[in-house]
Amino acid sequence: MTLRDHAIRYGFIVLLVGLIAYFAVAADGFVSPQSAVFIFQSVAITGVLALGVTATLVVGGFDLSIGSVATSAMMAASYAMVVLEQNAIVAVIACLVIGVVVGLINGWLIVYMRVPDLLATLGMMFLLLGLQRIPTEGRSIATGMTMPDGSVANGKFSEAFLALGRHRIDFFIPSLIPVSVVVLVVLAVLIWFFLEYTRFGRMMYAVGSNERAAELAGAPVKAYKIWAYVISGVFASIGGILLAARLGRGDIASGNNLLLDAVAAALIGYAVLGAAKPNAFGTAVGAVFVGVLLQGLTMMNAPYYTQDFVKGAVLVVALVFTFALSGRGKR
Amino acid sequence: MGADAVFRVEGLRKSFGQNEVLGGISLDLFAGEVTVLMGANGAGKSTLVKIVSGVYERGAGTMRLAGQAFDPSTPAEAIRAGVVTVHQNINDGVVADLDVATNLTLDRLSGKGASLLFKPANVRAEAWAVADRMGLAIDLRARVADLSLADRQMVAIARAMAHQPKVLILDEPTSSLSSAEADRLFSLIDRLRGQGVAILYISHRMSDIRRLADRIVSMRDGIISGTFDRKPLDYEGAVNAMLGRKIHLDRVVARNSARVVFTAESLQLAQGAKPISMTLGAGEVVAVTGLVGVGKTALAETLFGVRRPLAGTMHMDGRPYAPGSAREAIAAGVFLVAKDRAMSGIVGGFNIERNISLPFLKRMSGFGVMKKRVERAAARRQIDEFGIVCRSEKDELSALSGGNQQKVMVARWMSQASRLFILDEPFQGVDISARRDIAAKLRASADGRATLLFVTEIDEALETADRILVMSEQTIVGEHRNDDIDLDRLLAEVAGGPLHSAA
Numbered sequence: 001m002t003l004r005d006h007a008i009r010y011g012f013i014v015l016l017v018g019l020i021a022y023f024a025v026a027a028d029g030f031v032s033p034q035s036a037v038f039i040f041q042s043v044a045i046t047g048v049l050a051l052g053v054t055a056t057l058v059v060g061g062f063d064l065s066i067g068s069v070a071t072s073a074m075m076a077a078s079y080a081m082v083v084l085e086q087n088a089i090v091a092v093i094a095c096l097v098i099g100v101v102v103g104l105i106n107g108w109l110i111v112y113m114r115v116p117d118l119l120a121t122l123g124m125m126f127l128l129l130g131l132q133r134i135p136t137e138g139r140s141i142a143t144g145m146t147m148p149d150g151s152v153a154n155g156k157f158s159e160a161f162l163a164l165g166r167h168r169i170d171f172f173i174p175s176l177i178p179v180s181v182v183v184l185v186v187l188a189v190l191i192w193f194f195l196e197y198t199r200f201g202r203m204m205y206a207v208g209s210n211e212r213a214a215e216l217a218g219a220p221v222k223a224y225k226i227w228a229y230v231i232s233g234v235f236a237s238i239g240g241i242l243l244a245a246r247l248g249r250g251d252i253a254s255g256n257n258l259l260l261d262a263v264a265a266a267l268i269g270y271a272v273l274g275a276a277k278p279n280a281f282g283t284a285v286g287a288v289f290v291g292v293l294l295q296g297l298t299m300m301n302a303p304y305y306t307q308d309f310v311k312g313a314v315l316v317v318a319l320v321f322t323f324a325l326s327g328r329g330k331r
Numbered sequence: 332m333g334a335d336a337v338f339r340v341e342g343l344r345k346s347f348g349q350n351e352v353l354g355g356i357s358l359d360l361f362a363g364e365v366t367v368l369m370g371a372n373g374a375g376k377s378t379l380v381k382i383v384s385g386v387y388e389r390g391a392g393t394m395r396l397a398g399q400a401f402d403p404s405t406p407a408e409a410i411r412a413g414v415v416t417v418h419q420n421i422n423d424g425v426v427a428d429l430d431v432a433t434n435l436t437l438d439r440l441s442g443k444g445a446s447l448l449f450k451p452a453n454v455r456a457e458a459w460a461v462a463d464r465m466g467l468a469i470d471l472r473a474r475v476a477d478l479s480l481a482d483r484q485m486v487a488i489a490r491a492m493a494h495q496p497k498v499l500i501l502d503e504p505t506s507s508l509s510s511a512e513a514d515r516l517f518s519l520i521d522r523l524r525g526q527g528v529a530i531l532y533i534s535h536r537m538s539d540i541r542r543l544a545d546r547i548v549s550m551r552d553g554i555i556s557g558t559f560d561r562k563p564l565d566y567e568g569a570v571n572a573m574l575g576r577k578i579h580l581d582r583v584v585a586r587n588s589a590r591v592v593f594t595a596e597s598l599q600l601a602q603g604a605k606p607i608s609m610t611l612g613a614g615e616v617v618a619v620t621g622l623v624g625v626g627k628t629a630l631a632e633t634l635f636g637v638r639r640p641l642a643g644t645m646h647m648d649g650r651p652y653a654p655g656s657a658r659e660a661i662a663a664g665v666f667l668v669a670k671d672r673a674m675s676g677i678v679g680g681f682n683i684e685r686n687i688s689l690p691f692l693k694r695m696s697g698f699g700v701m702k703k704r705v706e707r708a709a710a711r712r713q714i715d716e717f718g719i720v721c722r723s724e725k726d727e728l729s730a731l732s733g734g735n736q737q738k739v740m741v742a743r744w745m746s747q748a749s750r751l752f753i754l755d756e757p758f759q760g761v762d763i764s765a766r767r768d769i770a771a772k773l774r775a776s777a778d779g780r781a782t783l784l785f786v787t788e789i790d791e792a793l794e795t796a797d798r799i800l801v802m803s804e805q806t807i808v809g810e811h812r813n814d815d816i817d818l819d820r821l822l823a824e825v826a827g828g829p830l831h832s833a834a
Contacts, residue, residue: 198699199692206689209680216637216669216676217690218658277680 023296043291049262052235057278060208067259068128073240078141078250085155103233107226141250165245192280271321343392370550385409424487432458481512588612598643604805611781618792621802664750684710713742734765
């Protein structure tokens with residue numbers, strides 16, 4: 001391998017290590033278990049969404065509705081517990097059902113109605129942003145809220161549900177690792193194994209690279225595409241569950257940045273190890289990369305309003321790595 | 332003769348890198364004549380057209396238009412000088428979202444002397460004049476997107492004629508037209524011929540050629556291999572010159588098959604086409620030959636379940652066979668190496684190993700998890716078998732030569748046993764040694780399955796097959812055992828001549 005090949009392959013990892021080394025020196029307390037956990041926690045939800053959208057990128061599609069699926073799931077979980085007075089299990093199941101149904105509809109629109117992926121999921125995004133406000137007539141959902149008809153909601157967030165967002169698991173240090181980080185790691189390993197080691201994942205890559213060749217090799221291309229959107233929807237709804245559990249309320253104003261952050265992580269992932277294609281490991285590294293950068297800058301007292309600028313800059317650099325340096329110019 | 336040629340090309344050469352595509356073409360076009368240019372894929376027709384229309388620069392040679400040197404460096408210059416080309420893809424010639432009138436006058440919207448403001452009244456008047464000259468009966472206010480393919484084609488030609496060219500080049504203009512639509516195009520061409528335009532008409536369709544040609548020029552491997560202008564035109568000679576035989580030919584020893592594997596009964600591919608019946612036996616290699624567009628790919632896709640026949644039935648090993656998808660065909664043991672490997676075969680993001688295993692992932696996995704060792708062993712075995720030149724099974728396909736890429740495609744489908752193995756144009760874009768390797772492999776491994784090959788070049792059929800079927804007009808018109816073959820009869824069948832009684 002030439003130097004250039006090495007640069008393409010390991011450039012981004014080296015950048016990540018260099019960044020950590022820099023912050024370790026420059027920012028007090030950056031290197032500590034708590035700080036590491038904080039970084040993971042801050043990217044847990046966007047990371048889960050990013051892993052889901054990676055599945056749609058693999059089949060050559062895109063899912064813009066993940067952010068609104070997550071907030072819809074958050075509102076649904078809150079509504080189920082606070083207004084309908086259901087328990088945590090019902091709330092979680094309701095969220096997952098939303099994820100599956102939205103994924104199926106997205107897939108149906110794209111595969112059978114032939115709506116281009118970006119447009120179909122953009123439409124779905126709008127639809128969900130509106131839909132999630134209808135049951136409460138635009139109000140946020142919190143314990144003891146006043147309903148539109150003047151009555152007071154009697155339900156409350158169950159302790160078991162809130163634990164998903166707040167409980168910390170002992171790991172050498174007592175109460176160190178939040179449940180959301182465990183969820184992120186488990187899902188990352190699952191989707192990574194699925195995409196890299198199973199025949200289904202392999203075929204999804206084939207569909208994304210040359211749909212006709214995959215079809216002539218006997219793949220049910222339509223089914224694979226729909227499944228990709230279902231995976232994306234379910235992952236987004238899991239992100240929504242974590243969001244609701246962390247906030248402890250159904251806040252209609254939250255989750256604005258979820259879509260962009262998740263997509264950025266997935267696209268940064270193209271550059272990791274010179275893959276030049278969507279991949280689960282890269283997506284996870286991409287999410288952590290953004291987390292490290294923001295945590296470090298915050299600890300060095302960079303103002304909060306510079307965050308989006310930093311994320312954007314990282315994304316642009318990563319895209320240059322992927323497309324210009326590796327010379328593959330192909331998604 | 333040649334003194335009054337409107338357009339003369341002499342000694343035209345063109346190479347791409349090492350690869351010489353045109354090896355000294357000389358061609359005359361005469362006013363008021365339709366010259367048909369015939370040539371198989373890769374003969375260099377489109378390169379020739381692109382040089383004449385100013386898209387490519389020529390390597391060597393001269394071009395003269397009406398006695399003047401003709402030296403276009405851009406398509407616009409060629410058009411201004413009076414050489415207009417209507418390309419195969421109709422939609423390149425029209426803007427779908429604009430109306431007919433604007434399309435007809437589109438070229439005046441830009442360039443020198445174009446007025447800054449768009450004046451609808453002027454446009455309509457001008458368009459009306461163009462349409463009238465051409466005898467075009469289309470509503471000028473209709474959006475082009477709403478027109479039929481034939482009408483769009485008419486508009487594209489009319490638009491080209493608005494420049495009043497001396498030379499008009501039509502590149503396979505009927506390839507997506509119905510026969511009624513084609514008739515309208517032909518009467519338009521007759522009209523232009525009457526107006527003294529020199530027309531170069533590129534086509535594979537014998538019915539078009541019989542209807543239109545004043546002269547036929549055949550191309551083969553970058554040179555003119557025959558010119559036919561004595562009436563009545565020698566159509567079979569033209570086909571022979573285009574597909575003709577090379578001097579050295581490896582003949583095969585034709586084998587017979589004892590056991591029937593596949594039968595088709597009264598299979599109908601297209602509206603109005605005669606039904607096809609055929610029987611393929613174990614151990615034999617059968618080639619189907621015929622010109623481009625006679626339904627070879629349609630037949631291949633029908634057998635592979637990608638396309639449904641209009642009528643008829645098929646049987647595999649005596650059992651009814653009616654695949655609804657490629658998946659079902661593969662499950663029944665019918666494999667297809669599809670035409671055009673870049674479009675329908677190669678998965679660009681995958682290395683050799685993954686390209687070979689692609690259709691057989693289920694057989695190479697347990698509980699959905701890939702058995703990588705099994706996969707790698709299969710790839711290595713196939714690389715050895717076919718002599719694929721590569722560093723390892725991890726090479727990307729883009730790093731391989733065309734011949735090696737095609738070997739990977741054939742190796743993919745031969746990595747597991749099949750009952751009926753179909754190959755559609757397996758030798759396209761493949762060098763001679765790779766072609767020999769693949770053909771030898773096919774013959775050596777033919778036992779136990781039926782092998783069906785679709786090729787345009789008759790040589791390729793003669794080199795590989797035990798039996799040759801000839802297709803014309805979406806049906807099979809002849810059958811030959813590949814020893815002591817009556818080539819004149821075979822060529823007559825390819826050229827769509829009067830049908831002989833079945834052999």
